[in-house]
Amino acid sequence: MCDAGQVRLARILSVVPLLAAAMLAMPASRADAQSAAEIGQRVAALADSMKATQKLLNAERVRQALPLDDSLVVDGVTVLFPGIAIDARNRNAVREGIIDARRSLDERFGAGTSSLLDGDLWSITFPNHAPNAPFERAAFAEGRDPSARTRNGDYSLPLSAGEIEDFMLSRAGRRLMQRNAVLDEFVGVAFSFRDNERQAYVARRLLALSASSVARNCAAGAMSACRAVLNPQARDKWFAPSDSARPNARAVPLGVHGSLARTALDVGGPRFLQAISAPNTSDEPLVILATAAGVTPDSLLRAWSAGLNESGATNAEPTLAFAAAAFFWSGFFLLIATRRRPR
């Protein structure tokens, strides 16, 4: 009853500013002639109102946010969450996800790699949650500020250990790249310790469908073209004169860079993880990645290009549905063909 009353009151109150905003705009439509400067004053007043409302909304979000009154600490990773929202099953998923991610990092990339996650602090919040409604979507954000709107992950409940593992592997990748300023800028958030195959497939598509013919040549296997589009300092070589793209356009998105960095990790193994923090000997990300992987830039490019092509072949394999359909119809025809005819 109390909730219903509050809702009604909130609805009534919401109409007042609506009317005020409408009144602010209405006289303008009826005014005979005003200068741009006069309307500019009205615009400035509206902008101030919007800022005030946004501030109110932020404050209300903080007030309405469920308290982060429970936590999990798993192998050095702390996760805060509202105890009411995360039941035992979801807690287990978070716990298993973190453990799996750490194990995967240590087993695949060398003991101690999981230390990239050490000291991480995450909050699980429910920004769009309605009171008395079931909990549906959980937002993962770094730190403990419930008003922070920057979400690093958004998942439906119930959480799965696989999702949390992928999330942690991505965050570990981000942590690694942050150790090198040039690479951090080169790949942004596009580097992950997750399997490279999907990323390589997406990178191949992005290259093949780029507005830049240089990038498309790279997708076709031209190493010099790849080197040009992957070099942030060679902007003038990203597009051929015949390409219909503006000078400010990007030849390839960050996902392609992420896939190259991921290949460098595969090639270099544990050595790459150590070498990435060393002082750079070049400004070119490709050279830095190749040096960290212990190979020449051309070798890295060839390995990357081969990975892209393999990913295309793997993704073109028939699906399970296709196999089931083929089996069904084959069997059906076989059954008819071998039926016993009445004598």
Next chain:
Amino acid sequence: MKRFLAPLLLVVGAVMAFFVLVPEQSTMTFREMMRDRNPALAAIQQRLDAQQDSFRLLNGARGRLLALEIARRLPRSSQRFAMSADRGVPEAVRLSYERVIRDELAPVIGSLQHPIRVHFVNDVQQEGRPRRIAVLPRDATEPCTLVLLIAAGGSERFRPLTNEQVVSTCGFYATFGMPGPGVSSWLLETRGRHAAGFSLPPREEQNPRTRLTSTNAVYEPALTACVAGDDAACEMSWDGPEWQARMTTSDALYIKETRGTVAVPPSSARFLPGRNLSDLRRAMTDARFGELWRSDKDPAAAYLDIEGRSIAHFVRERLLLEVEPYRPGPLRAELPFMLGIAVAAVVAFAGITLTKRARS
């Protein structure tokens, strides 16, 4: 073997039928997902939305009025093409836009049919990307003025987007001169929305990724009816009440005072396919389009006179390009099914042959 095959087929068939027949769960749209379901927060958000709507309307009118005022008081230039800028406009932004404008006008720069004026404004109330507003000339003595509102003290990182149209309606003036009375009044009535893009890239020249990721243009009932063959729907799509209604919701303030201005949307390359002058120009020869441009009738009627057929044909042909299936890669989507049938035929043939042999 048959004893096992029949039940196995039944099971596989049942599983397949389950996946085919069970309705897909409804997926939430991004907007629904982001909407706050807490009533107290939703009420404040609603208030903020209303303020933002008012702000957008009022600020839109302010920009048009400002452009109009500036265009009217700019000193006349003896040159057919002139560019100028307020003090304080970031040079990098100005240069990048100037380059785009010169590129767009390159085919006609040597033989401008109407003077073009470009002015960059250091606008203290502009935020984010530069806004482009074309101020149409009232007579042949006035230039077509393109006013770019650049955020004062704003970031220098703003550059024209890929395929961004800047010259807009002024490009038609530069190429074909002053429009005839019919087209002129049509431009004023529609506030130039159908003429905001001047040098739209044709669909086949567009970046394939844009084609793959852009929304399907044929999402309105009238457009679907047009594609299906309804001429009346095509004509209505070109210049119908639907556009008038849309215009009034996004551009409802100071209509009279801002008459003669055209607000250029940031991504006019994908703007109103099949319902803009640029597409129409591309579908006609330059000579015929010039005739249409100088006509004393509105474009639809002029098109009928010149081409001898209704504008509906042009709209439909252009929309059909939008719905044309496009699949990247060497494989066709039907190939797995065709392969499946081929495999089934081979197995069936083998079965029949083996059965015949066993019986003989």
